[in-house]
Amino acid sequence: MMMLVRLNMRMALAALCGGVLLVTLYWSRCGDLAHRPIGSVLSYASPDRATNEIECSINGEYSVACRRDLDQIYVPFSFLHKYFEIYGKLTFVDGTEKFEWSHSYSKVYHPKKKYDPRGTFTTFENYNVEVRDRVKCISGIEGVPVSTQWEPRGYFYPTQIAQFGLAHYSKNITEPPPRVKIIDDGDKFLEKWIVSQDAVLTREFDSELKSNVLRFSTSDQASSQVWLKVNISQDFVLSMDLQLRPNSSMTVILQNKDKKETVYLHYVTSTQLIYAQEDHTYYGIGVDKKWRRITRDLIIDMQKGWALQDRPKRKSPRNKFKISGIILSGSGGVSDIRVSSSSHTAHFHAAARWLRAAQRARGGWPVPARRRVAPGVPDLRPGWHSAMSQGHGISVLCRAYYRSGDAGYLRAAQRALLLLDVPSGAGGVKALWMDKYVWYEEYPTQPPLFVLNGFIYTLLGLYDLHVMEGENSVSLAKKMFDDGMLSLKTLLPLFDTGSGSFYDLRHFTLGVSPNIARWDYHATHVNQLYLLAGLDPDPILINTAKRWEGYMQGKRAAHN
């Protein structure tokens, strides 16, 4: 009887919709469009029921095995994952299994207060630039990352170096102060070094460092060493003042606590970036005979050595390894040896120093790698500039100025503005939308691409400089920021897909398929817009941020 009733209902439905004969309509469009469910969807199923397999024909193109229980069709998530690019995982909470469906895999950070150029840079406290695969290693000489993103030999990518600096600057603010263990400072902390027979170790006052240092000298014999046995777990950022004569080195020994595995990190007097063979990784720290302070994240240095040998990344090596020794070889001096849980300030300043030193006469940081940006667009040839490098560089330099008071950093930041006013065709980074709205190009191609996130990062650099120059100043930075904000607020809607955002506007400038931002870039857009909404009350910013955040939970713009 029930079945009969159901059948009649189906026929009625089919009649109403003008359905094809022999077809039972279930969820076809009939009259009004369906809307997103509000609240819970009722359960049609009961536990432990038998379901029949039923073939689902997907758009008449291929088939997927589904299940059927009475009137309900069940579609396998493995298919939905691929078809809609949604994500899911099984979780166990209080002994109950649950399936968690996620529309996106990224996270939005709502700013807690107005953005301040003296504070964290956007959400960069969550960035770990150096662990990225496209970072070859941290250079031993400059202490900044070396990129392999578009050039496998490795090159200094100013954007990446600046991000490294900004991430560490931000972490330094948000994280608790590091644990610092002084190993040997020549004064209060003195370690007992083991000196092989033909080697020499002395403690003496150094007039340059104005403190006691260790002076060492070993013979040409491989066994001739000065070494210190330590047993340090948990913290892995080693720093020291180091002075090496030619053919000298400082080696750190790491040991796996579980396995019989020893790793050697050699910091050597060489200009070679990195070299690795089996358990030995070598970082050139230059051939300068003067004192230098080196700060190394040993775990990063170890992992990059492995990566160079194509060994797989390991999970949480920080828990598995310990520092077991430091070996000095050749001749030179060391002082103020410390191991800390982090040394964000040192990394930040390394980035700031690099940016100041590497800046060219036009105020730019040329990128020495060829960049294939998009099919149909001429490559950017080595030496190109990026508005994002310029903007990020300014953000780093402003913070370095704020921390150090060194006006040289501020002047460097001001010099970095110049290229933002030079058109892409003339070696700069400026594009115009419809001959009207300025856009600072992350990739200054011709025709332009109008990348969104890089543009906003440039605006933040301009804002940083403007504030550092004095918020009431009438400056070039302020004018450039205002011009850029006008462009952004005008063109922002063009990046809205109705269910996400476009990474750039190449579909407009090249007439190609649009380049949709993957969720992590989309989340970056949302984070950036929330930040800007705190600086500019125009409702387009906050409204777009909110709508775009909704897209990450599966909401969509309405259709007509």
Added chain:
Amino acid sequence: MMMLVRLNMRMALAALCGGVLLVTLYWSRCGDLAHRPIGSVLSYASPDRATNEIECSINGEYSVACRRDLDQIYVPFSFLHKYFEIYGKLTFVDGTEKFEWSHSYSKVYHPKKKYDPRGTFTTFENYNVEVRDRVKCISGIEGVPVSTQWEPRGYFYPTQIAQFGLAHYSKNITEPPPRVKIIDDGDKFLEKWIVSQDAVLTREFDSELKSNVLRFSTSDQASSQVWLKVNISQDFVLSMDLQLRPNSSMTVILQNKDKKETVYLHYVTSTQLIYAQEDHTYYGIGVDKKWRRITRDLIIDMQKGWALQDRPKRKSPRNKFKISGIILSGSGGVSDIRVSSSSHTAHFHAAARWLRAAQRARGGWPVPARRRVAPGVPDLRPGWHSAMSQGHGISVLCRAYYRSGDAGYLRAAQRALLLLDVPSGAGGVKALWMDKYVWYEEYPTQPPLFVLNGFIYTLLGLYDLHVMEGENSVSLAKKMFDDGMLSLKTLLPLFDTGSGSFYDLRHFTLGVSPNIARWDYHATHVNQLYLLAGLDPDPILINTAKRWEGYMQGKRAAHN
């Protein structure tokens, strides 16, 4: 043993992705992004298996009851339908049940040959304007539809009238010639009319029609009638020459073949559009005492009478009703009474005549209804013009000129151009994108909306006129078409959502949420682009058409 292996695999996955403890990752993003399946997705299920219910938490917002079988999660289609707005139906093919998943509900028509203004208008042979709910009825005097779309009292909407004309013009080309049954032509076909005692019926020669006609006269008594009993099934388009004195009428009787149900359609000497009470529907055919030819789709006339009384639409009334009689009352003449399966030419010419007669001095067809277009935009006040009306009007008039050779139609089409060059703010329909690209506005709001489909229809009108004027002519229509095509090819990418299309660019001009085209409008865009790709070899047209068609099968633009 198998379970253990699976568990270990899960743990390994969790380890690789850096998963949360106590979480088993299934389809999370880990490393590379997932891509759409090519070909079949393998079945993980076997028939008739028990599945457990498992709660699926949707983006942490609400829950849906899913099923689980080993590692596979099955999601109910009723939820997917609402969440993703996809469609599905169960079909029975050769005794096997199958579930058909459809990404969209609309259809694309690939043009078989190059568009020709003398031929069908786009895909309008598939349109049935008069059955739409927003058509109040077909007016008895003009024979054209009356719209209630934005004004429930009903008004002549030039776009709708033109579409009515173009649909019938196109059907006339694509459909086989109509079956025509001559009921009474005063010559070869003579019916036996029943004349009540106090009524008079004569056959006489009419000098105006130049044929024999029936002259009738009845008394004031309700029972005084001249009537004809017929029994006509299947075909319902009645036409006749009719001349009525005041207070006269022609009534058609329709009978339901299954049920005891009789419907009376009264065509009366009145200027009232329509009036309905129970089984009687009245159409005013005017008070002009001259001969007119009326052509009525009786089923449409019946349905509109029901709709006026809020009676539900009935399914396939053409199969259930028959014409059982024609009653003449008052006094007047009738001649050449026919019933045919269709009369597309008559309907087309009614639209063309209306457009020619209703055109104003500036060449426009003002819309007499207030139009609320979008929140935040001032209403269009009665008397506004639509570029789509102008373009469609031109398309109708060009075809009327082609069919009739009457140059008055061509001149009317040319006059219709004028408003396309008048800015929206000055009573016209022209907008400019970024002060640069002309756009013919379907809804000439300020700020402009840049509706896509209406713009392309306008371009087709321009193309039609250009061809009718001679393809080698240098004319205003040609210049306007070229300007418009340049705008279209430039701005088309801005309508691409990466998974569908925007209906307009209100998100850009108003800064609001984008207005996504529902699938039938999207299909219209695709059909229009395929048509234009036959007229213009620029690859943006054909490439966009193909990509947009793919969106209807669930394909998407790539993300980075």
